[in-house]
Amino acid sequence: MSAVRTLVALLRDPERAGAIDPAHWTEVLAVARAETLAGTLAYRLAGLALPGGVVGALAEARIDAAEARRTALWEANRVALALRPLEHPVILLKGTAFVAAGLAAGQGRGIGDCDILLPRPLLDHAEKLLVDAGWEWMKSDPYDDLYYRQWMHELPPLVHGERGRMVDVHHTILPLTARPTPDAQALIDDAEVLDGGLAVLCHTDMIVHAAAHLLADGELAGGLRNLWDIHALIEEKGMVGLEARAAHHGLSSAVDRALRLTHALYGTTVPARWQRLTMIDRLYRCRMMARDGWGRERYKALRTVSYIRSHLIRMPLPMLIRHLWIKWRKAKAASGSG
Amino acid sequence: MRVGPVGFRIGSDWHAPIAALDALYRDYPRPEFADYSVRLEAVSPWRRRVRPSVRVAGDYWLPDASPLPLAQGVLAAEMGMNLQVALGHRRHLLLHAAVVARGDRAILMSGVSGAGKSTLALMLSQRGWRFLGDEFAMIDPDTGLAHPFPRPVSLKNESLSLIPKGYRTGPLLTGTPKGDVRNVAPPAAAIAAMDEPARPALLIFPRFGFPSALSGLAPTETFMRLTQASTNYVAMGEAGFRALTRLRAQVPAVALDYPDGEAGVAAVEALWEAL
Incomplete structure (x- = not known):
């Protein structure tokens, strides 16, 4: 069995760990790291009898995850402090939200940027407050900056000058250029307030967001991790009201596909209508599992198709052509001058 | 191979660096399980043969590391191993x-x-x-x-003359980013x-x-x-x-x-x- 299949099988059914030989463990670990699932795997396998070296490597992944959690919570705390004058809770998204809310989806999860959601009218003020509190714009050119402000669902990323951590301030969960237009106001209205000026999306919105992020806004790289988020959210708190919520946000097809995929890969408990993959689903699955035993990406053609698709679903074709033309000319100018 | 508590798996697009490492690390055990993987990859398919150029990759890597010529493959592997430990090791x-x-x-x-x-x-x-x-x-x-x-110790430039007799050494690598380098087991x-x-x-x-x-x-x-x-x-x-x-x-x-x-x-x- 390929290492990536073994990884998925282990996440689904940890008891299979006893049957894996040491050389294959090396591959499984390389793939798990490439998919940022090593911490999740380590938590899933905790307490099982495994070869000594593997136990050590998994312990390491747990240390990393604990540190990621601590750092993410501290960063959320700092962001909330900086944004206190807004008098609006800072709605955490993705990994930071999972650990702040104490969800199973956060166990062992790697967490990169601090992603937050705020009402769009507050964004200008939020940006000013963050800059006053030590966050800085990354070096970007005027086109990128304008593009972000006009078309993206978030501010250009800000990095804290001392801590080096990035904050992404969103006002909705998909780019404005994408066809589905989620109801940002509903996301904000139904958010669940935590302590410390923080909040998280309600349970169904968390799943909708994870599905949108996985299937309507990206290249599917790292998809196994995003899909695991969905699996863990559903296994912990079910999926009551999910269908209606997905329809409300115009994201039914992304959520449906995510449900079919997460059932097929991780055995998530879903009703029968999501228990069969379509032909297209199978291509997605193939793309998500395209890694060899060294953790390298495989199937270049499929990746290229996925890359093109990721752009097509993010914006209409004429706009995409203009965007890529500008990007290409800039890349050419940069290589010419460099 | 295993060094102390850490097992490494080294993969390469070329045979030569592996052979050199195999000789340099002759006395180290070869465990079945490796904690970290290091890969020596051609920067592009044609650079496997034409002016071969090695990019260090692995479980952990830095985005802006500059490639090395194939003759310095051992150095690339050593850098890769250091990188895995520096970025990954938490025990x-x-x-x-x-x-x-x-x-x-x-x-x-x-x-x-x-x-x-x-x-x-x-x-x-x-x-x-x-x-x-x-x-x-x-x-x-x-x-x-x-x-x-x-x-293995990597000695550089003026300290190369200090290599003791009877110690196992790797190839002399000239013109590396650190000058002349030789690994000594x-x-x-x-x-x-x-x-x-x-x-x-x-x-x-x-x-x-x-x-x-x-x-x-x-x-x-x-x-x-x-x-x-x-x-x-x-x-x-x-x-x-x-x-x-x-x-x-x-x-x-x-x-x-x-x-x-x-x-x-x-x-x-x-x-x-x-x-």
């Missing part, structure tokens, strides 16, 4: 330090590249000291013991004893090329130097802090300037005698 507190031991008590010699710690460790290894490593001291956060990580006895930790007894911050000078270090100064010398102090969280404060509290620390290798060795041994 031990890592300090940039060379470590030698007498019996079960160890000297940690910590310094920036060029401070002479590799050369000192290699010279001491010829004088009855056990070589535990010249790159990372691995401190167990639970016990405070230093675990051996006896990788530690004595087989040091490799055979690489599962035996030692208790840190002395901490030295050496500086090569200065008039002989010795000064004690205030605890606060030692602490600051150790945090700078560690690649994973922050990432280990509280365990890292505890390991570092214990080391600082229990082990005397000195700053040692020395003009040449002979004087350095003599000063280290005099410090040891005076403990």
Whole structure:
């Protein structure tokens, strides 16, 4: 069995760990790291009898995850402090939200940027407050900056000058250029307030967001991790009201596909209508599992198709052509001058 | 191969670097399970044959690392292994330090590249000291013991003439980013004893090329130097802090300037005698 299949099988059914030989463990670990699932795997396998070296490597992944959690919570705390004058809770998204809310989806999860959601009218003020509190714009050119402000669902990323951590301030969960237009106001209205000026999306919105992020806004790289988020959210708190919520946000097809995929890969408990993959689903699955035993990406053609698709679903074709033309000319100018 | 507590799997688009590593690491065990994978990849398909150029990849990698010519493949692999440990290892507190031991008590010699710690460790290894490593001291956060990580020593430029007779060496690599480099395998006895930790007894911050000078270090100064010398102090969280404060509290620390290798060795041994 390929290492990536073994990884998925282990996440689904940890008891299979006893049957894996040491050389294959090396591959499984390389793939798990490439998919940022090593911490999740380590938590899933905790307490099982495994070869000594593997136990050590998994312990390491747990240390990393604990540190990621601590750092993410501290960063959320700092962001909330900086944004206190807004008098609006800072709605955490993705990994930071999972650990702040104490969800199973956060166990062992790697967490990169601090992603937050705020009402769009507050964004200008939020940006000013963050800059006053030590966050800085990354070096970007005027086109990128304008593009972000006009078309993206978030501010250009800000990095804290001392801590080096990035904050992404969103006002909705998909780019404005994408066809589905989620109801940002509903996301904000139904958010669940935590302590410390923080909040998280309600349970169904968390799943909708994870599905949108996985299937309507990206290249599917790292998809196994995003899909695991969905699996863990559903296994912990079910999926009551999910269908209606997905329809409300115009994201039914992304959520449906995510449900079919997460059932097929991780055995998530879903009703029968999501228990069969379509032909297209199978291509997605193939793309998500395209890694060899060294953790390298495989199937270049499929990746290229996925890359093109990721752009097509993010914006209409004429706009995409203009965007890529500008990007290409800039890349050419940069290589010419460099 | 396994070095101390860490197993590496090295893959390469070419045969030559693997053969060179196989010879250099002849005395190390070949475990079935490897903690980290390192890959030596052609920067593009045609650069596998035409002016072959090696990019270091692996479980952990840096986005802006510059590629090396194939002739320096061993160096690329060594860099890759260092990178995996520096970025991935969390079981031990890592300090940039060379470590030698007498019996079960160890000297940690910590310094920036060029401070002479590799050369000192290699010279001491010829004088009855056990070589535990010249790159990372691995401190167990639970016990405070230093675990051996006896990788081959990489000697550079003027120190190349100091390679002792009878030591196994890799190919001479000329024109690398660090100048001329040659890897020297530690004595087989040091490799055979690489599962035996030692208790840190002395901490030295050496500086090569200065008039002989010795000064004690205030605890606060030692602490600051150790945090700078560690690649994973922050990432280990509280365990890292505890390991570092214990080391600082229990082990005397000195700053040692020395003009040449002979004087350095003599000063280290005099410090040891005076403990």
